[in-house]
Amino acid sequence: MLLRARATIGSALGLVLACAPAPESDADEAAAPVLAEITDLDPDPGRLRAILVAEPAVLDYLPAGPAAVWAYRDGGDPDAVARVPGPLVRVARGTMIEIELRNALPVETTIHWHGLRVPATQDGTPSAQVPVPPGGSFTYRFEARDAGTFWFHPHVDAATQIERGLYGALVVEDDVASAEDFEADRVFVLDDVKLEADGTLSSTTDALDLMLGRQGNVLLVDGVRRPTLQAGAGTRERWRFVNAANGRYFRLRLQGARWLELASDGGPLPAARELDTVLLVPGERRELAVELPAAPDTALLLETLHTDRGHDVPDPGPLPLMDVVLQDPGESAPPLVWVGPDIAPLPVPGPASTRTLVLSEDDEDASDPRFYIDGLAFPETLPIMVPAGTVERWRVRNDAQMDHPLHVHGLFFQTLDPSGVPDVAAGWKDTINIPRDASVELVARFDNIGQWMVHCHILEHAERGMMTMLHVMP
Ligand SMILES: [Cu+2]
Structure with missing residues (x-):
């Protein structure tokens, strides 16, 4: 099973406690997953028609045992299983999107398309629609007007439904750079889950969770605990980050690599900006060009640093998110030319x-x-x-x-x-x-x-x- 974390069972696992940092001694050897793209049932390249089934599923976040989650399944692929994150929706700008939500959960739900400028009736909030009851369905229709990295999730009892695993990424491609500019184009949806020592999702919501937003004790990259990414030494990749956590602030760092910010929530920046760390608050997205050092057989560590967001939030850092292992040199790319759209400043009222x-x-x-x-x-x-x-x-x-x-x-x-x-x-x-x-x-x-x-x-x-x-x- 793709999402099964193949970890060495360490004795430290017994120490997984609510709100304690995850044990670090038993780093997973799971490969970084590649998010499966949703099945497009419409042969017209200008249209995407797809089915998202929201349903209960079982995932192994920890080797100690499975977790009962809620997740999205690609309803257009008979072989698909429900995953966290759900299937990746990836389209060209201007695509007409039609996605049917089928609710196989025991509770009502909706889908909100975070960041997309959809018609208000398609926004998936209780003010936009009657939530979809168990067994019901609703078809969302909108145009992918803007390039960028977006995500989708319920807007009903969101603290519970997103925490249980209902989220996915939606990428609308831009034409600022070409595919040849990057050795790979990856989407990393970040989350944290609060797990019991037996691997199950914690059912406890304590006062701290309510006050701070529930901070999990296990960090996930595309649904996997501390995966390993294989990448070409000396190459440049494009990484798209989404923060899908209930409350955690991620401050990302990849020491040894050069980071250029290419795009923010609403798509490409006018010019790329070099930076050392990236703060990603819940709901936020960033796209980066990552220039990896030309040093084969070395490993870099993607980590999240401590962020002081008040109230003495127990947020130790740095915490490991993903190992990046550099392989034989890939094709070294020429310097990136990034000429993004001119963003005219809006007139500012007094x-x-x-x-x-x-x-x-x-x-x-x-x-x-x-x-x-x-x-x-x-x-x-x-x-x-x-x-x-x-x-x-x-x-x-x-x-x-x-x-x-x-x-x-x-x-x-x-x-x-x-x-x-x-x-x-x-x-x-x-x-x-x-x-x-x-x-x-x-x-x-x-x-x-x-x-x-x-x-x-x-x-x-x-x-x-x-x-x-x-x-x-x-
Ligand atoms: Cu708040």
Whole structure:
């Protein structure tokens, strides 16, 4: 079985405790999986028709025993099994997508297409549709308007359903670079799961999980614990990262390699940017060019570093994510030429017409923390009403004692630098970290008519109040 982690059973395994770091002494030897692409049932190259079945499944995250998960299966392939992540949806820009969700779960569900500018009726939130009951189905139809790395997941009881394994990646290809520029183009969906020592998913949600967003004790790359990736020494690869965790912030590093950021949430950057580490908050995506050293028979380690996101979150680091073993030299690529789209800065309204959103929390009762937008918990929050076509400047102020990753549905925004100028070099965003005791300003054109959600992407926070509605009015 592809997802079976072939690990040496170490005595340290007995020490897997809730919220303790995973044992590191028994690194998996599992090869990094290649995500299977979903079966396209439409022969027309401009269209994709596919079936996603959401169903219970059994996966071996730990050698100690199997975990009962919920996962997506490619319903167009009779031989497919449900996997975490689900099948990869990969299309050219402009493709008309039609995906039928079949719900074989014991609970109702939906699919939200995170980051994609779909029609509001196709956004998969409770404001967009009646959730699909067990045994039911719903067909989503939308155009892949924007290039980028996106992902899909339920928007019903998301803290539970995503944690159990319901997520997958969706790539819309750009034409900034060509396939020849990269030895490989890989998608890495990052997650953490909270496992018991016997390998089962923990059924315990403690006060810490509610407060911080559930941080698992086992880190996963494409559903596998510490896989090994074989790559050509001296080659350049393209890596697309998605953070699908409920609450964990990943700060990625690959010492010994050179990293160039190519794209953010909303697609290609105007110019590639060299960086040492990449912060990926829940829901966020980044694409990198990875230039591997020309040193065959060496190994690099992809790791996540400590991130202080407040409240003394137990987030030790560095923690290993994936071993990268360099093989014989591959074809060394000429220097990357990356001329991305010109991103015009949006006109920035003056401070007087700035809309302020205030994030806050109430942790007086540690067993029942509440999270607010403008002092109210969803669904009591007041909807944000914006006439279609309007450009608004938002100041999102975080009065809480921890960072919150804010996600806005249905559009991309530009963040403003401290002088109030759009930071177009950072590209288009739909998910952004709002540091504690600080404000982040952004500007967006609200041209996608309908009812949308705005929420913290720490899923326990969204479910416990930090969510509101956005009405883009015709
Ligand atoms: Cu939050």
